[in-house]
Amino acid sequence: MVEGIYKEDNCSSRSEFIEKAIIFYVGYLSANDNSQYLPNVVTSTLKSIVAESDNRMSRLIFKLAVELAMTMNIIASSQDIDKMTLTKLRGECVKEVKRLNGSFSFDDAYDWQKG
Structure with missing residues (x-):
């Protein structure tokens, strides 16, 4: 059983898998109420x-x-975009993205630029 599953548990060796299994089982047994574990x-x-x-x-x-x-x-x-235009564009983009709740697509940008 160990041979077939230890790699699925991201263990580098069978020994590592067995160690993890023992730690789990000891924790399970040592719990007063297994439902708490x-x-x-x-x-x-x-x-x-x-x-x-x-x-x-x-x-x-x-x-x-x-x-x-x-x-x-x-x-x-x-x-060739000047700083003032870039600053204004950033502000408008913040408003538009907020309005669209973060869902801004290329189509939205196209419509915005052409409309």
């Missing part, structure tokens, strides 16, 4: 899931920020 397991599992999700989101946001920085630099190098 279950919430600790659930909490621990949920914390791990949230931490992994946070890690993934952080990596994706970083990649998105890099792509956005590249796009902004390309546009800035090819357009």
